[in-house]
Amino acid sequence: MSELQGIYAHLAELRSRIIRIVIALGIIITFMLTFKLAPVVVGGITLYYPMPEPLHNMAAQITNYMKETLVPQNVQLIQTAPGQAFYAQVYIAALVGLVVSMPIIVRELTSFIKPALSESEVHAVRSIALPAIALFVTGAIFAYLTVIPFMLDFLYQYGESSGLVTFLNVMDFVTFVLQFLLAFGVAFQLPLIMYAATASGMTDVQFWRRNIRYAFVILVIVGAIVTPDGSGVTMWFISGPMIGLYVVGMFLLERRERNTRRLKSEDMPKNK
Template sequence: MPGPEHIRGHLDELRSRILRVAAIVGAVAVFAMTFHAEPFGAWGVTLYYPVPDPLDNIAAQVTAHMRHDLVPPGVQLIQTSPGQAFFAQVYVAALLALLAAMPAVARECVAFLRPALREREVRAGRAILLPSVGLFAGGCAMAYLLVIPYILEFLYRYGESAGLLTFLNVIDFVVFVLQFLLAFGISFQLPLAMYAVSASGAVDSGYWLRNARYAVIA
């Protein structure tokens, strides 16, 4: 049975890895809150370079794009108390930071668990680093392009049919969007979880096929 020193060593390692991930997330979030993405053309392609601008920052630009792409016609996005727009941008910056830090999160998780894993499991963990980012981004894209616009438009039609003025609080809007983005991004990790469990030898690949009907019902 591991002694207190052994457990303390694992806890210290876990803390250091969490701090590294938190530092990356914090750095990206601060960058998104303090810099503006300025467009410029090069070789017929629109590129961006960062310019210091805490007011019209990257998070504010993303929020403006979300309003343009997702808020139904006739619905006004409003701020009803001081600071709501600021905190909405903080939430957006946190999501951008989470997306940027996903490779680091996966790498730190694999590195922390490596002593307890077999070589085959370590290789499987490394193999899912990049796909995890792609699948998370794919889930977010599906929610952003296909799901959220139709849900918001469907729900706000009830207010229009009743002759109501339709407004949407910026905090409620951002939280609603982020919840869907995270839910779809995480749900798209299911294939990787299935691959990791199969690669570890806990179940064979045919197990998923035999029980696919339960996944459909869920």
């Protein structure tokens, strides 16, 4: 009976923490869909402040910015059914809400599993939270500035070479962009995943070098699966950075182990 009560207590705590996360996400999404950023010049510096504007909200501003910076020339971004533009804005607001509320998500999940972890493990989880967010944002920015513009331009050059007028559905466009932003944000977590697997004892440092050939093959396959075309060109914009991150993570782990061994060897004469 006491075990059942303990399980119910854990489920109730998990439910309350999930509710807090959902509320945080809901507030950010609602804010993105209700307010817009209006410019104001103060002392020669342009600042932005939120003001209520549901139709021309921040998600719509982001959609328009994406259209201006990512959609190739001579490609028309269109809406083919009622509500598509609104749903596209919801997707964008959800992604922004996920990134902005990540500290809350990490805090709630860490607090939930804290009783099952040691103090050092709790500290390790919290210490990688900020790097994880930074790597996610870095991956998304890298994808937005380099990979997505190239892929869109490359894929729509086929229509231009045939003298066709290309139309791009706003939902397809936003889904395509967010898919790659998420993919690169997650892919850039690879060094942290390698660190966590090594620090937890699941693998050793030498594991990553021993299996580097298999890792490269897997990462190339992942790039081929994620990219929408079969040209074999665009997949390297995903596989290449992931291979680079794998190599960087491997070298950092090996350097960390060498430093640890050096410190231990320096401490041994003192202990004697």
